Amino acid sequence: MIKADVLGKASVASTKRSKLRKSLLHHAGIYLFLLPAIAFFVVFSVYPILYSFIKSFTNWPVYGSSQFVGLQNYSQVLHDPVVGTSLVNALFYMVVSVPIQVVLGLLVAIGLDRPMRGRAVFRLMYYIPVITSWVVVTLLFEYLFNTDYGIINWVLESLHITHTAIPWLADRYSALTAAAILGGWKGIGWAMMIFLAGLQGVPDELYESAAIDGAGKWQRLWSITLPMIRGSFFFVTVMLVMGSFQVFISVFILTGGAPANETQVPLVWMYQQAFTNLNFGYAGAFSWIITGIIIVLTVIQFLIFKPRGAKEA
Incomplete structure (x- = not known):
């Protein structure tokens, strides 16, 4: 009985993995079309926002490295x-x-x-x-x-x-x-x-x-x-x-x-x-x-x- 339960759970897990793999393959084209827009958003929106937040705690010169100044x-x-x-x-x-x-x-x-x-x-x-x-x-x-x-x-x-x-x-x-x-x-x-x-x-x-x-x-x-x-x-x-x-x-x-x-x-x-x-x-x-x-x-x-x-x- 224990062996049968283990085999049944393994079969269910295998079926779920198979369905997930098929779903990813089925939507691969959609993800590929979305990837450039997501990359553009991350590079030109998310990254500058996070970067400005980090630099707001520094003395940020045009040239050279930034110096951390805390809440100054x-x-x-x-x-x-x-x-x-x-x-x-x-x-x-x-x-x-x-x-x-x-x-x-x-x-x-x-x-x-x-x-x-x-x-x-x-x-x-x-x-x-x-x-x-x-x-x-x-x-x-x-x-x-x-x-x-x-x-x-x-x-x-x-x-x-x-x-x-x-x-x-x-x-x-x-x-x-x-x-x-x-x-x-x-x-x-x-x-x-x-x-x-x-x-x-x-x-x-x-x-x-x-x-x-x-x-x-x-x-x-x-x-x-x-x-x-x-x-x-x-x-x-x-x-x-x-x-x-x-x-x-x-x-x-x-x-x-x-x-x-x-x-x-x-x-x-x-x-x-x-x-x-x-x-x-x-x-x-x-x-x-x-x-x-x-x-x-x-x-x-x-x-x-x-x-x-x-x-x-």
Whole structure:
């Protein structure tokens, strides 16, 4: 009996190995096609991330070997007043740009979710800014807000609202507002597409039942539409908040952090420290601090948008 049991277990193990071997051979082609993408991801994403984390604890010169300095770079970042300014500016950018994209993106999505003539054309028109180069649209906004020959100042002076040119890009909060309006305008089409995908997953029967019960348009919006696209709200807000702390091109072109670093944002300051001052260890430490901030904000958003029926951890 014992010998039979041993032989039976060996037979089962042999059968499992045979099935596993056949499965690997059957999917070998798939793995071969995935291998270049995985290798590319590891070499150009995973390795640089791990390498920057290790180097954030070192004095990282352009030439020569790195010297381990422990938490010195992190301490330097946390005691740098420009870092505090950049984080406050990023929060200001987020507070201005994110609501523009969420609110207007949702309204446009609701409007274009209904059957109408030329709906595809309107969707394309709203999405064009998303795929337009950041450099191009930033240069356009730089022209619009220029102190001497900008269109905005020209309109304000023509309407006698102001009598002197307003230096929009020379003041901290007016420059950040211009950058935030640019980011908000450019991202409306992206938010619209995500909300459209969510809206198309809402069953029409729910709206029909609510209409039969006498629910108006606003009641259907608050009671059906918004709860049903809760997941879309979570995804959109998380991505936009992350994007707010990664704003770079618009601020870099509009102000470059001037005047006196008052309009600095994290990525511009990080870039200048790394490639202007060649302080790579500082820049690496700052990048990981920003990563931690983004993770905390993401967790907070998850708690806000957590499904109502979800159990506490």
